[in-house]
Amino acid sequence: xxxxxxxxxxxxKPPLVVLHGLLGSSRNWLTTGADLATVRHVLAPDLRxxxxxxxxxxxxxxxxxxxxxxWLGGLGxxxxxxxxxxxxxxxxxxxxxxNPGRVTSLIAVDIAPRSYxxxxxxxxxxxxxxxxxxxxxxxxxxxxxxxxxxGDLGTxxxxxxxxDRREEGGFKWKINLPVLTxxxxxxxxxxxxxxxxxxGPALFIAGEESGYVRDMDGDPIAAHxxxxxxxxxxxxxxxxxIDSRAAFVEAxxxxxxxxxxxx
Numbered sequence: 001x002x003x004x005x006x007x008x009x010x011x012x013k014p015p016l017v018v019l020h021g022l023l024g025s026s027r028n029w030l031t032t033g034a035d036l037a038t039v040r041h042v043l044a045p046d047l048r049x050x051x052x053x054x055x056x057x058x059x060x061x062x063x064x065x066x067x068x069x070x071w072l073g074g075l076g077x078x079x080x081x082x083x084x085x086x087x088x089x090x091x092x093x094x095x096x097x098x099n100p101g102r103v104t105s106l107i108a109v110d111i112a113p114r115s116y117x118x119x120x121x122x123x124x125x126x127x128x129x130x131x132x133x134x135x136x137x138x139x140x141x142x143x144x145x146x147x148x149x150x151g152d153l154g155t156x157x158x159x160x161x162x163x164d165r166r167e168e169g170g171f172k173w174k175i176n177l178p179v180l181t182x183x184x185x186x187x188x189x190x191x192x193x194x195x196x197x198x199x200g201p202a203l204f205i206a207g208e209e210s211g212y213v214r215d216m217d218g219d220p221i222a223a224h225x226x227x228x229x230x231x232x233x234x235x236x237x238x239x240x241x242i243d244s245r246a247a248f249v250e251a252x253x254x255x256x257x258x259x260x261x262x263x
Contacts, residue, residue, distance in 0.1 A: 004052035010037030017087030025051030049176035118188030202228035207236035
């Protein structure tokens with residue numbers, strides 16, 4: 001699979017690979033990625049079934065890992081720093097544990113190595129599957145429908161970023177909505193086996209207002225990532241790279257410039 005990616009600039013080595021979350025894309029990291037380009041060469045792919053990357057019937061962590069490694073191989077990149085948000089964070093953990101010699105450091109954003117209760121009946125997936133994008137006259141119509149369903153303007157606008165205008169009128173989904181809907185429960189599971197381990201430097205960034213990384217998650221994080229540090233960003237929710245961008249960038253830069261990281 002030939003993943004679409006964005007080169008967000010920078011010249012630092014090793015390159016920093018950024019993996020987005022469920023229903024997101026590399027587009028979500030344009031601003032924060034540019035901020036991080038002051039310390040690394042930042043590359044952000046669209047994972048399978050998202051953004052401008054191809055669709056496929058399988059959507060598992062193993063498949064996404066294989067895609068990312070093949071994409072990096074095509075670019076001639078052997079070693080890299082890795083950052084992933086939410087679903088992308090689980091992909092990043094999976095890659096780090098299976099390829100410790102290639103991952104120079106790991107940053108997981110608002111996600112822990114455990115299972116989460118996810119299903120296709122969340123308001124977001126229900127709203128998306130109820131929409132008929134080909135009938136829409138404007139993106140605003142989609143945002144209004146999503147807002148009525150989920151009750152949050154930011155979420156409504158985020159969901160609408162997954163729509164593309166059709167030449168013949170109306171809109172279409174950029175994401176592979178049927179496959180993602182069917183894969184939600186699987187994506188909620190932990191990506192790691194009990195014995196999976198990455199001994200390299202790791203940073204787990206959590207939004208203080210988010211429930212995705214709990215105090216009790218410290219034990220499984222330490223079991224799989226013994227050299228991990230947990231950093232909580234005050235006032236941030238599940239998207240600390242957006243909610244508190246300056247604090248997030250400061251934390252990531254400090255980690256990447258640490259003397260403990262391999263050169």
